[in-house]
Amino acid sequence: MKKALLNFSRIFVGVLFIFSGLIKANDPIGFGYKLQEYFEVFHIPFLNEMATGIAIMLCVFEIVLGALLLFGFWRKQVTTGLLLVIIFFTFLTFVSAAFKVVTSCGCFGDAIPLTPWQSFSKDLVLLALIIYLFKNRERIQPITSNSTLQNALFIFVLVLSITFSLLTYSRLPVVDFLPYKVGANLPELMKIPEGAKPDEYSIIYNLKNKETGETKVMNDKDYLKTEIWKDDNWEIVGQPDSKLVKKGYEPKIKDLMISDASGTDYTKELIENPYYNLIIVAYSLHEANEEGISKLNALALNATEQFNIRTVLLTTNSAQEADAFSKRMKLFTEVFYADAVPLKSMVRANPGVLLLKNGVVINKWHYNAVPSFDKLAEQYFTK
Known part of the structure; x- marks a missing residue:
C-alpha cells in the first residue's frame, strides 16, 4: 500500500509538473505577461523587462524537476526543489484568490484557465503530495x-x-489556445448569441434612518419588496453599489476596438473585409523589432502593388508616436489603434502579422517566420 501510494504520488506530481511546464513553454511570452501582473502586485515592476526570460527559466525548471522525479534521480535535491516551488506557487495563488489581484494564475496557460481558488486548491493537493x-x-x-x-x-x-x-518564443506557440488562432472567425467570436443571458447584477443600497440614526444595507430586490422606499424616514446614503450576482454569456473576443487617430471606430470595416487583408500587429513601437517591421512593410508594399491587398498596422502607441515612427521607418501601411490586451492576444510577436479574409484568420506569422512574398502570393493570392 505504501509503495503504491509513493508511486502514485511520484507519477502524478511528475506528470503534472511536466504538463504544466510544457503548456507554459508553448507560450512563454504569454506566461511572461502573466508574471508581469504579479510583478505589479508585489511592486517589483523593474522585473517586467525580464519577464519572458524568467518565464522560460520557470518552464524549464518545472519540466526538468518533473522528469527527474519520474526518473527517480537525485531524490533529495529534486524533492527539496519541488517543495520550494510548490510553497512559492501556493503562496502566489492564495494571494491571488484572497485579495483578487490576479484573476487567473496562468498555471496551465490559456489551455486550461483556472479561477484563483481552483488554482489554490490544486496547489494544496500538490503540496500535500510533495510533502509526502x-x-x-x-x-x-x-x-x-x-x-x-x-x-x-x-x-x-x-x-x-x-x-x-x-522555438515557441522565436516563432509562435505550437498549439494556439487564444481566440485569434488560425481558422477563427473573428466577427462570430465577438457576437453575443440571441437569447444569451447577460450578466446579472444586484444593486446595493446604504440606508440611514433620519430619526434614529439606524443604518441598513439592502439589495434592490429587498428594497422594493419591503417597500422601505415609502418610509420618508429612510434615505439612501451615497451612491448605490453594483455587485455581480451571476456571470452571463461572455464572447471570446470582448475587448477589440480598432480606431483611427481621431477615435473613429474601424473595427467592423477591418475585421469583416471580404477580401484578403494583412494586419500587422506591433503593440509597442518602442519595443518592436525594427528589422521585422521593415520586412513586413516590404511585404505590404508588394501585396498592395501587385494584388491590391489592404495592409494596416495596429498599435497601442499615441498618434504622435506612431506618426513619427511611420515617417522614420517609411511605413507604407495605414496605422490604427487598439488596446494592448487584444493586440498581445492576436499574435505573440512584436511585430507579427495576420492574414485575414472575410473575418477569418487564414494564417499568422512571427516576424522571424514570415514567408517570402512569392510564397505568400503563390499559396493565397494567385489561387
Missing part, C-alpha cells in the same frame, strides 16, 4: 544507478525543454 514525497524520499528508486546515464538523461531533458521554449 519529501518525507519518503529515501524510498524513491531510480530507473538506473549508472551516473553517466543519469547525467545524459538530465542533459537531454534540459536541452529539449530549453530548445522547445526558445
Whole structure:
C-alpha cells in the first residue's frame, strides 16, 4: 500500500509538473505577461523587462524537476526543489484568490484557465503530495544507478525543454489556445448569441434612518419588496453599489476596438473585409523589432502593388508616436489603434502579422517566420 501510494504520488506530481511546464513553454511570452501582473502586485515592476526570460527559466525548471522525479534521480535535491516551488506557487495563488489581484494564475496557460481558488486548491493537493514525497524520499528508486546515464538523461531533458521554449518564443506557440488562432472567425467570436443571458447584477443600497440614526444595507430586490422606499424616514446614503450576482454569456473576443487617430471606430470595416487583408500587429513601437517591421512593410508594399491587398498596422502607441515612427521607418501601411490586451492576444510577436479574409484568420506569422512574398502570393493570392 505504501509503495503504491509513493508511486502514485511520484507519477502524478511528475506528470503534472511536466504538463504544466510544457503548456507554459508553448507560450512563454504569454506566461511572461502573466508574471508581469504579479510583478505589479508585489511592486517589483523593474522585473517586467525580464519577464519572458524568467518565464522560460520557470518552464524549464518545472519540466526538468518533473522528469527527474519520474526518473527517480537525485531524490533529495529534486524533492527539496519541488517543495520550494510548490510553497512559492501556493503562496502566489492564495494571494491571488484572497485579495483578487490576479484573476487567473496562468498555471496551465490559456489551455486550461483556472479561477484563483481552483488554482489554490490544486496547489494544496500538490503540496500535500510533495510533502509526502519529501518525507519518503529515501524510498524513491531510480530507473538506473549508472551516473553517466543519469547525467545524459538530465542533459537531454534540459536541452529539449530549453530548445522547445526558445522555438515557441522565436516563432509562435505550437498549439494556439487564444481566440485569434488560425481558422477563427473573428466577427462570430465577438457576437453575443440571441437569447444569451447577460450578466446579472444586484444593486446595493446604504440606508440611514433620519430619526434614529439606524443604518441598513439592502439589495434592490429587498428594497422594493419591503417597500422601505415609502418610509420618508429612510434615505439612501451615497451612491448605490453594483455587485455581480451571476456571470452571463461572455464572447471570446470582448475587448477589440480598432480606431483611427481621431477615435473613429474601424473595427467592423477591418475585421469583416471580404477580401484578403494583412494586419500587422506591433503593440509597442518602442519595443518592436525594427528589422521585422521593415520586412513586413516590404511585404505590404508588394501585396498592395501587385494584388491590391489592404495592409494596416495596429498599435497601442499615441498618434504622435506612431506618426513619427511611420515617417522614420517609411511605413507604407495605414496605422490604427487598439488596446494592448487584444493586440498581445492576436499574435505573440512584436511585430507579427495576420492574414485575414472575410473575418477569418487564414494564417499568422512571427516576424522571424514570415514567408517570402512569392510564397505568400503563390499559396493565397494567385489561387
